[in-house]
Amino acid sequence: MAALNIEKGTSRHSAYDLRDPNAETIxxxxxxxxxxxxxxxxxxxxxxxxxxxxxxxxxxxxxxxxxxxxxxxxxxxxxxxxxxxxxxxxxxxxxxxxxxxxLTTEGPSVERELALFKVAGKGEKRVEAMRLADIFRANVVDSTLESFVFEITGTPGKIDAFADLMRPLGLREMARTGVAALSRGA
Amino acid sequence: MTQAMTGAKMVVQALKDQGVEVVFGYPGGAVLPIYDEIFQQNEIRHILVRHEQGAVHAAEGYARSTGKPGVVLVTSGPGATNAVTGITDALLDSIPLVVLTGQVPTFMVGNDAFQEADTVGITRPCTKHNWLVKETDKLAEILHQAFHVATTGRPGPVLIDIPKDVQFATGTYTEPRRAKVDHYRPRLKGDMEAITRLVEAMETAERPIFYTGGGVINSGDAASQLLRELVDATGFPVTSTLMGLGAYPASGKNWLGMLGMHGLYEANLAMHDCDLMINIGARFDDRITGRVADFSPHSVKAHIDIDPSSINKTIRADIPIIGDVAHVLEDVVRLWKSRGRKVNKTAHAKWWARIEEWKKIDCLKYEPSGTIIKPQYALQRLEALTKGRDRYICTEVGQHQMWAAQFLGFEAPKRWMTSGGLGTMGYGFPASIGVQLAHPEALVINVAGEGSWLMNMQEMGTAVQYHLPVKQFILNNERLGMVRQWQTLLHGGRYSHSWSEALPDFVKLAEAFGAKGIQCTDPADLDDAIMDMIAYDGPVLFDCLVEKHENCFPMIPSGEPHNKMLLGNASTDDAIGASGAVLV
The missing domain is CATH 3.30.70.260 (ACT domain)
Structure with a gap:
């Protein structure tokens, strides 16, 4: 047959972003x-x-x-x-x-999540938790002689990383807000 | 001018202002104030059904045969839950409905009160939108918004849950023109660049086909007119889904018949082998596509739909056009004409020659009988004896539905009411009541199976009460025929619970309701019996005893592509592979 002159699977000027329909990538x-x-x-x-x-x-x-x-x-x-x-x-x-x-396809964006971590411990572990919190720019929002509640803001990846570090240092509980995001620029 | 009135009165006032003529309903404790207002006026007619599901299907029949929204009024709790099947049916078939439900008083909501159900929670996934009204001042505006949402864009059912104290309290009535509806304005005009690409494709296509659906009918009569103009001017073949029958006339020269699982051989093969498929207001339903990976493998696909979520849902569209069918077709017709009405005539002659070869298969052929009424024969006679009349056809769901779609011809839109998407047994009888109310002088026939018909048989009371001369044409095979057919094909002929035992005597049943019953068992008596049915001025229950083991062909077994169709004389034993069995 004569070519219909339409490239299959594309959407020039369409309302949709048509990508490879067979892509199974998640x-x-x-x-x-x-x-x-x-x-x-x-x-x-x-x-x-x-x-x-x-x-x-x-x-x-x-x-x-x-x-x-x-x-x-x-x-x-x-x-x-x-x-x-x-x-x-x-x-x-x-x-x-x-x-x-x-926000993932419409251009660059910023994503932030807030989390609270309750970490209990004494001695060296307590000092180490405090030192790491400082590196991650987490704030102490509650403190007893045996525990801290840290407040940390960042990407989900940063919060995951902080959680991994806190686990051996006495992580008791964690609360996360989920992601808030905005596109960059005006 | 602002008007103060009770919530109950607001409901009736808003219905009047929206031009509502008929409400289908059933009273109960939580809607008594509204029923009291209905009692005190004569403009809006209330039709008392016998079950809330019947009210919703009747409203669907009314809506589909008029193009206007159907209105339902039911009580809280069981009233609302009984309506759910009908509401879901309307959602799947894009039928505009406004369903009003009573609710327990606001201060009792959440208290497990008598006849309380979380109606907005239950109906959230089966309505286009729903509202729980907590203040009488907001009621009128919500009612107007409800009509707007139900009828704008892709139509669908909406529900308003009105607590009893909101009905009693006094508030300010908002007129329709003051109601805020701006936020919901689906786009009607299609993108001109996409339309241009479609027209370019139409000019060069060698094997084009129009594949039309219920969207053409929902778009209004102008859409059907434009479709006819475009089909006849281009000479392209046209097929339709179950939902779209009548948009292009069955007597039209380019008509291939219905496509899909029980569609015509020529329609399905043309879909499979085409090089340009123009989908107008259809949604690539799984009953249409068969195996998606092998669906029409060599075609460029254009898809016109008002609902963006229909596009690329199952089949990728090469030319997606979001818009209302009538608006888009108007642009397509104008552009195609202005570019010189070009089509590839030489190629089309070859394409039509192939289609004519497929037609020679005569896929609807069946073995006639002189002693037993074949269901196909019954429908052929019904068609012959009612053709040319002011006729509306409803169906239930099953074999009879597919045979009706195959053997009855529809010349105009809004003449064919059938449960397509949800496949609701029990739809047709109440739907026929809604149709007859909208068209009192017309011949309204519900083609039914005995199994489906019994599911809402209580509505015979409604038909008799309101003198609605609906004709219930039951193809009685004493079987759940489509289930039995699938058991033949898929389950080794183990007919698990697919026959009808202890059936009533339908003639006596009709008479018990005060209707007329006719039974016919002999093909030689059929014509006279059908004429008796048509001539009788009142509801008729026609018990047509047909061949018990007839199967419905052609058939595309689940999981197969269009070109793997089973025909009537084919061997059907275990024709569906194991992978197809899961596809229903």
């Missing part, structure tokens, strides 16, 4: 979802992920515009390129969702 993406802060909106988002079998690695939500009653949901998810594309389209379909941004 990617991690950070999505920012701006929603009306109304009852049940988080349940809709979470229900979409569980109902359609998508993954949630991390999820944070808070109202960011009190006057406009809009909240920002930051979701870290994993999947093939096709699944990530479908997740974004499905999120966009939810009526109270205003915008869906894929």
């Amino acid at each position: 990617e991690t993406h950070t999505l920012a979802v701006l929603v009306d802060n109304e009852a049940g909106v988080l349940a809709r988002v979470i229900g979409l992920f569980s109902g359609r079998g998508y993954n949630i690695d991390s999820l944070t939500v808070a109202e960011v515009d009190h006057e406009g009653h809009t909240s920002r949901i930051t979701i870290v998810t994993t999947g093939t390129a096709a699944v990530i594309e479908q997740i974004k389209a499905q999120l966009g379909r939810i009526v109270p969702v205003h915008e869906v941004h894929d």
Whole structure:
């Protein structure tokens, strides 16, 4: 047949980023979802992920515009390129969702997570924990003679690294907020 | 001018302002204030069903045959949960519905009160959107928003849960034009660059095909008109999903018939061998694609859909066009004409010659019988005796549904009501009631199986009460025919629970409800019996005893591509491989 002159699997000028449909590589993406802060909106988002079998690695939500009653949901998810594309389209379909941004593909972005670590120990271990906290720029937000609560902010990787170091030094409990993220630049 | 009124009155006022003429419902404790308001007015007609599922399917039938949203009113708890199947059915088939549910008073919500259910929680995944109204002042605006969301973009069911104290309390009514709906405005116009690429592809394609779906019908009558214009002007063959029948007329010269699992041989082979597939308002459902990896392997695929999540969901689109079918087709037709109405005529002649060869297979052929009514024969006679009338067809789900799609011809959109996506047995009878209410003078027939029909048989009470002359045409094989067919193909002929024992005497059953019953067992009597059914001014239960072991062909076994179709005379023993068995 005569060529139809359309390169298959591409999307010049399309609304979609069409990548190799057969790529089975699992990617991690950070999505920012701006929603009306109304009852049940988080349940809709979470229900979409569980109902359609998508993954949630991390999820944070808070109202960011009190006057406009809009909240920002930051979701870290994993999947093939096709699944990530479908997740974004499905999120966009939810009526109270205003915008869906894929911070992983839309250009450079910053990601931060806050964590609290409770580390108990005496003597050398206590000193070492304090010294490492200093290196990681963690703050002490509570202290007894036998324990510290450290507050640390950073990328999820930095927090993982800090957790690995604290474990042999008496890590008792840890609380993490999940990722908050913004695109770089204006 | 602001108006103060109770929440219950607001509901009725908002329905009037939205142009609602009919509400399908069932009263109960948590909606009594609304029923009291309905009692005190005459503009909106309330149809009392016999089960809430029936209310939702009736509203679906009303919506699908009119293009207007269907409205349902049910009580809290069991009223709402009984409606869930119908709501899910409407979601899968993109039918606009506004479902109003009563709820226990706000101060009792979460208290496990009598007839309390978490209705918004239960219906969140099966509605397009839903609301729990906590303040009477917000009720009117939410009602208007609900109609907007249900009917805008890809249509679907929405639900408003209204606690009883919100119905009693007084608040300020908001008129429709003041309700905020701006935020939900799906895009209607398609991207012109993508449309240009589609037109370029249409100009050079050697083996093109239009693959149309329910989106053409949902888009409105203009979309069907534009489709007809485009098909006839380009000369491309056209096939349709179960949902899209009637958008292009069955008598049209380019019509190939329905495609898919029980679609026509020529339609499926044309889909498999085409070089340009133009999907208009269909969604590459698994009943259509068969094995995805082998689906139409050599074609460039264009996909027109108003829902961005439909595009690239299962089949990658080479030319994705997000927009409303009518808007996009208008641009396609205009652009194609302005570029000189080019098509590859030489190649098309060869393409049509191949299609004509496929048609010669005569894939719907069956072995006739002079002693037993073949289900296909019953539908052929029904078609012949009702063709040309102002006719609407509903179906239940199963073999009879597929035979109806194969043997009945639809000349116009909105004439065919069937549960496509969810496959809900029990859909057709209440749907026919909704259709008949919208079209009192029309001939409304529900082609049914005895198994499906019994699932919502209580609605005969509704049909009799409101003098709705719906014709229930039951192809009674005393079997759950499609289950039995699959057991033949997949499960070694072990017919586990797929026959109907202790069936009622359908003629007596009809008479017990005050309707007319007709039984027909002999092919020689069939025409007269069908004419009796049509002539009777009232609901008829037509018990057509048919061949018990007939299988529905053609059939693409699950897990197979389009060109591995089973035909009627093929050996069907264990035709589906083990990997196909899991695909249903």
